[in-house]
Structure formats: structure tokens, C-alpha cells
Amino acid sequence: MTVVPEPAPRTSRAGRNLPAAIAVGLVLLGVVGASLWFRDEPFVVLVAVAVGAGLWELRAAFARREIAIPIWPLMVGGVGMVVSAYVGGPEALLIAYVLTLAAVALWRVLDGPGPQALRDTVAGVFAATYVPFLAGFVVLLLPQQDGRWLVAIFILLAVANDTGGYIAGVLFGRHPLAPTVSPKKSWEGLFGSVVLTTLVGLVGVHLVLDLPFLPHGGAPLLGSSLMLGLVLGLMTAITATVGDLAESLLKRDLDLKDMGSLLPGHGGVLDRVDSMLFTAPFVYLVLSVATSGPAA
Known part of the structure; x- marks a missing residue:
């Protein structure tokens, strides 16, 4: 009797179970969205x-x-x-x-x-x-005005960073970004992150904040959706990548592949939020300045 082995779970070039990663990611996004829907x-x-x-x-x-x-x-x-x-x-x-x-x-x-x-x-x-x-x-x-929408922008920026980096890295990745720390990351992936986070930043702040799209004379530097979206997109891609690399360096020192196994396809909670933790202070600072209005 011939025993047919079960097919191995489909994995991505990053070594992850891709269907599980997508399913868990969508569930997490839904949980976050539901938690923000009615109250803080x-x-x-x-x-x-x-x-x-x-x-x-x-x-x-x-x-x-x-x-x-x-x-x-x-x-x-x-x-x-x-x-x-x-x-x-x-x-x-x-x-x-x-x-x-x-x-x-x-x-x-x-x-x-x-x-x-x-x-x-x-x-x-x-x-x-x-x-x-x-x-x-x-x-x-x-607690800020439109606070739940600001949090939603932050979450979507993080999702855009991961998605843009993954797609560009898989399709075009040829030049390693930090081969001794995270061999799978590439400069092409970083470029993909910048493009998608900038797009999300532009659309997000234009829809949520009452700002003109183009800067005009006498307005603060972050007083337009265009400038604020560009700053958020570029800054998110950079700080999130630094956060990813920092956790990769920590895991390498601790001889770990993942920080945990709670989230199939992602690893542990820290593996999912490492880039977000590094990005949070910068996004808070930029959005706080942009929504505080001109100084008296």
C-alpha cells in the first residue's frame, strides 16, 4: 500500500505559512477595527x-x-x-x-x-x-480629536509597510538590506514599503483631517495633506524597518527564530508589533504637531 505524504503547508519566500499568515493578519485587523468602532x-x-x-x-x-x-x-x-x-x-x-x-x-x-x-x-x-x-x-x-481615526491611520500605515515591503521584496528583491541581521530584507522591499505607506498616509490624512491638500503661503510645514502624508509615509517605512531589524538582531543574539508561536504564520505578538512599537512615538509626534493648529 502506497502512502501519499500530506502536502507541506505553502510557505512564502520569507519562510512563513502564507495562508495562515494572511488569515491571522485579517483576523487581527478585524479585531482592531472592531475595538475602535464604538468607544476607546x-x-x-x-x-x-x-x-x-x-x-x-x-x-x-x-x-x-x-x-x-x-x-x-x-x-x-x-x-x-x-x-x-x-x-x-x-x-x-x-x-x-x-x-x-x-x-x-x-x-x-x-x-x-x-x-x-x-x-x-x-x-x-x-x-x-x-x-x-x-x-x-x-x-x-x-484622546485627541478624531483619535480613533488617527489610530486607524497608524495601524494602516503599519499594514502598508509590511504589505508593500513583502510584495516588492518577493517580486523584485535582489539587493540585501542587512544580510547579517535579516537576510530576507532587501532595498527593493524598503522601496515598496515607502511607496505604499506614502500612498496610505496621503489618502488617510486627506480623508480624516480637515487640511488642504496642497501647502499654501504662511501655512505650517505639516499643514497640508500632501506634506503630512509624505512625512508619515517615509518616516513609517524607515522606523518600522529599524524596528524589524532591531528585533531580528535581538532574536539572533537569543538564538530564536520567533519570539513566540501565538500567531500562526507570524510567530509571537512581538514578531507582529515590533515595527509598530518603534514607529508609534514618531507617528504620535507628527500627528500631534499636525493637529495642534498654528501657534498663537
Whole structure:
């Protein structure tokens, strides 16, 4: 009797299960869209859950190098940063961040001093900064005028960066961008990211913000949809690529392919949001300046 082997899952040139990656991506996009539809609070909860999952993945990753980050003060502080950002704005986010760092250091020192305590504390400070502090900048967009639409623009910019980079990389990728860190990334993929993020930025801000499309005399630099869309598109592609490469470098140092396995076709939560975390502060700053109006 001949046994016919089951076909292997279809994978992309990036080594991913492509159908699973697309399905999970669409589900995640739908969940984010649903959380933003009626009120702000469901999205805040979603960010807090993602922060907790990301911190848990970092805990497991660092454990491979015998580094034990103080996970519980990080979990409590991470949720505190997300909620503080929404309720109290940038100042509250900064205060919650500083309190979290103090709690991480105190928790670990009370567990025993020494060189290992220093390593664990430094790793805990990195975790607090990398995940909840950067994620807080996304939440800072919500209380602004048209805040949920601003968050939607940010999410769509991130999706455009990944999609444009993937398509251009698969079709035209010939020149590696950073071969020692992430061999699959190419300059052609980066160009594709710039093109699609710029297009999304132009359309998004023109539809959402009450700005003229073309700049006019005396208007602020970011006072037109054209300039704001171009800045958002270019900046998102650059910062998102830096975020991807930074996480790839971290995974290479930890001898990991993925940070987790929660999201089929994507890896872990951090594998999905790494570029978004790096991009969030810049998008928040640019959109805040653009929507604040001319100085008095």
C-alpha cells in the first residue's frame, strides 16, 4: 500500500505559512477595527493584553540566557502605563514608566543582590521601555480629536509597510538590506514599503483631517495633506524597518527564530508589533504637531 505524504503547508519566500499568515493578519485587523468602532476603552484593553503577551514572550526569551526579568512588576506597570497614557496623557505615561522602573529594580534587589541582579534589572528596564512605554504612544492618540481615526491611520500605515515591503521584496528583491541581521530584507522591499505607506498616509490624512491638500503661503510645514502624508509615509517605512531589524538582531543574539508561536504564520505578538512599537512615538509626534493648529 502506497502512502501519499500530506502536502507541506505553502510557505512564502520569507519562510512563513502564507495562508495562515494572511488569515491571522485579517483576523487581527478585524479585531482592531472592531475595538475602535464604538468607544476607546476596548482598544485600550486590547493594547494592554498585547503588552502583557509581549512581556511574557520577552520573559521566556531572556530565560534562554539565564536572565530572569521581574515579570510581575512589569505586568502591573505595563498595564498602568497603557491606562495612564489614555487617562492622563504624556505626563502620566512618563510617571507610570518611572514608577515601573523603580518597582522592577526594587523587586529584583529584594530577591538578592549581585551581578545577576544587575543583569536581570537591566533586562527588565529594557522590557519596560521596549513594550509598554512605546505602546503607550499609540494610546496617546486616542484622546485627541478624531483619535480613533488617527489610530486607524497608524495601524494602516503599519499594514502598508509590511504589505508593500513583502510584495516588492518577493517580486523584485535582489539587493540585501542587512544580510547579517535579516537576510530576507532587501532595498527593493524598503522601496515598496515607502511607496505604499506614502500612498496610505496621503489618502488617510486627506480623508480624516480637515487640511488642504496642497501647502499654501504662511501655512505650517505639516499643514497640508500632501506634506503630512509624505512625512508619515517615509518616516513609517524607515522606523518600522529599524524596528524589524532591531528585533531580528535581538532574536539572533537569543538564538530564536520567533519570539513566540501565538500567531500562526507570524510567530509571537512581538514578531507582529515590533515595527509598530518603534514607529508609534514618531507617528504620535507628527500627528500631534499636525493637529495642534498654528501657534498663537
